[in-house]
Amino acid sequence: MDNILVVDDEKNIRTLCARVLGEDQAIEVHGAGTGKEGLQMADDVAPDVVLLDLRLPDSDGMDVLRALKGRHPEIAVIIITGYGQIQSAVEAMKSGAADYLEKPFEHLDKLKLSVARALGEVRARREIQRLHQLQEKQNRVDQLVGESEATRQLRDMIAKLARSEAQTILIHGESGTGKELVARGLHYQSSRRDFPFMEVNCAAITETLFESELFGHERGAFTDAKSAKKGLMELADRGTLFLDEVSEMSLNSQAKFLRCLQERVFRRVGGTRDIRVDLRIIAATNRPLETRVKDGLFREDLFYRLNVIPILILPMRDRREDILPLARHFLNESNLRSHKALKGFTPDAERLLLSYSWPGNVRELRNLIERLVILGTSDYIEPAHLPVQFSAQVPRPVERGQLEETRTLAEVERAYINQVMQKVEMNKSRAAKILGISRQTLRKKLVEE
Structure with a gap:
């Protein structure tokens, strides 16, 4: 509901505004007879629009206008001025007033139109502010x-x-x-x-x-x-x-x-x-x-x-510690967009994600997770759900006492490096220490994958 505050020492003006504007069921009208009372009520009810008389018994309307804009800058203020006070209304507009109306109100439609326009401007400013805050957050x-x-x-x-x-x-x-x-x-x-x-x-x-x-x-x-x-x-x-x-x-x-x-x-x-x-x-x-x-x-x-x-x-291949946090982040985002509730990845699926080279980097990961969520029917993403290029990355374990003729020394080395990296949760410094090589050498070997 929109709140309108009328600050005027004439009771009949306050009553008229309440009757005319109150015809709209979405508007609630409040009244105040003095500047002090108006400022207090503005603090209490947080009005969207204030109709303010320039001549008040206890204060100058311009002072009240400045106080209102200082405390509540988002409020739209419409000045009510008597005949012959147009110059004062112009000064008020320079100080932040949105519009001015002459009293007595000869055309009530003008009152309605001015308030409706002010409410529209207030809503537009709030929407812009909301979108701006959303952009900042994102x-x-x-x-x-x-x-x-x-x-x-x-x-x-x-x-x-x-x-x-x-x-x-x-x-x-x-x-x-x-x-x-x-x-x-x-x-x-x-x-x-x-x-x-x-x-x-x-x-x-x-x-x-x-x-x-x-x-x-x-x-x-x-x-x-x-x-x-x-x-x-x-x-x-x-x-x-x-x-x-x-x-x-x-x-x-x-x-x-x-x-x-x-x-x-x-x-x-x-x-x-x-x-x-x-x-x-x-x-x-x-x-x-x-x-x-x-x-x-x-x-x-x-x-x-x-x-x-x-x-x-x-690139992603040089910061593999980011792969799983990013995958979980994109999973949560895709769940919200697609109204799904996938819980996560199986350990084998996580190992496949970690061992993949990600030529398309973060964009490729985001698109993959979005596709898996849209098409997913189970609670967890499993290796079978991943594209074929992921399974080609998996090093097959060598059974004790058995050599695989199809595996080269380089493949065995890559498999062991992957195993160590997974064991230390992708910490390159710890992995390099275990492997007995420098961090720079380890980085080169990971890139070669």
């Missing part, structure tokens, strides 16, 4: 699930960089490792979180459209430019611009982007006015940019401008 740094040392360090780095004034960040990582999630974490953990997060996939924009999309254009700049349009850099002002797959940007587009990267100044296509923006630029690549530079496919000067603060996200 993109918090603790959403980076994993127990490996690499993931813990990544969470710490995101928290530090988000709070910093770092203007340019470059994220390296294979496809599916979660580069966009890291970029969103950097934005929503920062002081820029109340401003836009604009994303552009550089591989999806043709060279001819790149300048217009990024910088915008003026009316008449080209044949189809029937009106002026802001570009993504302008729309992201005071927020974050995320350039995904920046390695795919054409050399022509790189040259245009380079000019505005350092100074954050550009011109729209067809424009003559310099536009200055304050934004954080986060770029992501799934290819080594150093190699692209050597091959002549990426500008060296742009690489150094982007690579101010590099973040490396390791």
Whole structure:
């Protein structure tokens, strides 16, 4: 139910508002005759809209307006003013009032319309705030699930960089490792979180459209430019611009982007006015940019401008301690979405997940779990439910006194390494100590799998 508070020293005005607005069963109207009483009632009933008279017996209506907006900034305040007090109403609008009405009310429909409009604005603001809080919750740094040392360090780095004034960040990582999630974490953990997060996939924009999309254009700049349009850099002002797959940007587009990267100044296509923006630029690549530079496919000067603060996200095969926590996390998510209640994985299924190389990284794992949950009919995910490539990873145990002719020495070594890794719960340092090799050697052998 919507709450309306009428603060006016005239009882007949309070009664009229209660009668007219109370016709809507979804509205409850409260009344107060003084500024002090109105402020107290606002604290008690938390109104959505306040109808406030500018002339009250105990205080100035402007002071009450400022107090209301200070205590309850989300409230919409409609000023009630007498004939000849329009200038005061204008001043009130500058101080945060949503609208003003002259009394006596000659047209009651205007009262209803003004209150309905104010209620709509209040609901819209609350919905925007709810969605913004939901985005913040979904993109918090603790959403980076994993127990490996690499993931813990990544969470710490995101928290530090988000709070910093770092203007340019470059994220390296294979496809599916979660580069966009890291970029969103950097934005929503920062002081820029109340401003836009604009994303552009550089591989999806043709060279001819790149300048217009990024910088915008003026009316008449080209044949189809029937009106002026802001570009993504302008729309992201005071927020974050995320350039995904920046390695795919054409050399022509790189040259245009380079000019505005350092100074954050550009011109729209067809424009003559310099536009200055304050934004954080986060770029992501799934290819080594150093190699692209050597091959002549990426500008060296742009690489150094982007690579101010590099973040490396390791592939899943290099942080196997994260596999099971991520699998359980995705299982819970998929259960909620699909209204299922799968309880988990059998030990054999977990061993298969741990021994798989995950070429598609986290994205492949998430998609797999979602598919298994949708198609699942039992309480637990078993080896038989997994695709055929998982069973091919399983090392078959050698029975005592029997040699398998089909197994090479390398296969036996891999099987033993997997056995030790499972025994120490994927702790590389402990496993290396047991195997009598260095941690770096163990990492290489795991990659070779």
